[in-house]
Amino acid sequence: MSDITVVIPSYNSIATIEAAVESALSQTIPVNIIVVDDGSKDETVTKVQQLVNQNANLTLIVQPQNRGPSAARNRAISEVKSGWIAILDADDYMYPDRLRKMLDVGVNEQLDIVADDLVRVPAIPQPASGTRLWADQPIGLVRMDAGMFALENLNARTGSRRELGYLKPIIRTEFLTANAISYNEDMRLSEDYDIYMRCLLAGARFGLIDPCGYFSVDYPNSLSKEFASADLRRVLDRDREYLTHSGLTAEARQSISRHKMQAYKHWSWMHLIERVRERDLVGALATFAAPPEIGATLVTRIVRHALGKEPVPQSVEREAKVQPIEKILAAS
Template sequence: MADITVVIPSYNSIDTIEAAIGSALAQTIPVNVIVVDDCSKDETVRKVQHLAEQNTNLKLIVQPQNRGPSAARNRAISEVKTSWIAILDADDYMHPDRLRKMLDVGVKEQLDLVADDLIRVPDTSQPASGTRLWADQAIGLVRMDAGRFALENLNARTGNRRELGYLKPIIRSEFLTAHAIAYNEDMRLSEDYDIYMRCLLAGARFGVIDPCGYFSVDYPYSLSKEFASADLRRVLDRDREYLTHPGLADEARRSISQHKIQAYKHWAWMHLIERVRDRDLAGALATFVAPPVIVATLLARVIRHALGKEPVPQSGGRAAQVQSIEQIMAAS
């Protein structure tokens, strides 16, 4: 009997879905796998149907219309019968012993979420090296609360694309059910950050451990993906909602407020660009009706743009260290 179900949302994933599913089915403990296809236009569905015919513990669900990864994950989670849920993206894959290691920690430490520091690897068949997302050295077990989690999602602290919101934990099913927590389906950006934060605010016991073998593949096109200001605004709105949570600790309030300012800066810049492109002068000027720190950031970026300079990233933080896969995995 499986203790864990691997949830894989899929959209136009014909080139990667077999590797993702294969890595889930190859786990050293029994697992169920649910793939939810979000109206792919390629042959993804046919590929998964073929694999499901050969594996009784693989289930395919096809969405009636494209609704985004959050809705796809929620659809899969609604079918889960196991004690734990694991999230896997359709273009990533796992080490065979990953889920056993994570489950052992979750049970022993009585956690509700267990996240291993993921490993970013290049798009090659057998990568020899990669980079850890969050910490370059062994961390053991780090327990997260809402304040620490928000802090570790600040670009200026972690470095660009090293935020904890990228992690893919295993989650105790009973906790999500008991607190009626699901992915926000109106979010197509930072939806992972949002659900983890809401779990923490609901009292989740959340532990981050060394890499157990979640391999996040870096594709060149994924780095240039753009989002509309409406997507960024939803991140800002979520931070504002967190700050209304009753009994929020002072440390958490400070950290979430910092994340809110970061989200506000990202939204304001994109919103300004969109208003200028639409020749909406009034809308563009209205963007400057904001707190001083936001106005200062906007003015600085406008000046850099006028001078023909590329925008300077709003992030310092740590630079990732390239290491061999053996070195990274040795920490766990």
């Protein structure tokens, strides 16, 4: 029995799934691997089945229809028998010794969640350099609570796409089971942020460490996906739910409230765009029935749009420092 199971949701991942699976198979400790194909239309299932035929510790589950990454992860987690679960996206990959290092920290520090600061790399073979997600300098072990986690998911603080919701940690299986926590299957946006926040609110001991070798691949046009206002509204609704938690500290309440306002701004802008596209004047005007800060943001963005300028920046632009991969991994 391995101590850890790698969960890989997959959808139309023929170009990347083999590299992801091979990186899990190459770990320096025994692992189980569960790939859940979420209704792919390409040859992903065929490719993974070939790998399953060659590796007894690899399992393939095929969803009959596409239900999103949260449902795929939940399906895999329902089959996990090991003490820990590792999350890996089908278009990313891991360094061979990553899970051993993280598991050592989790056991020695008695943590429920261990996340390493991931490394963003370009979509080229064997990249020589990359950027850290969160911190450009070594951090050692940072113990995370709900307030700090919400704070470090604010665009205005972290910079564009440097929020901690992108992390792919290992999670103690017993903690998820004991607290009946799973991925919210109605979310296709910020579902990682949501489950980590709910774990923290349930008392999870969460440690963030220096990079151990999770490589998040930046593909062309990966920033161009436009989410519907309904997806953004679910993020806003989750923040509202967190604020009802009875055990919130003043710091956590303030940080979550700020994240809620960020989500509110994102939702209101997309909702306004959708109403205008549908020529729904009443619905568009109703969007302004919001707190003054939201209305002011909408007006400013409308003016800038009318002037042909870029939309109002929703984040500071704190550029990540490009460093050699060897230097980034040396911190751990």
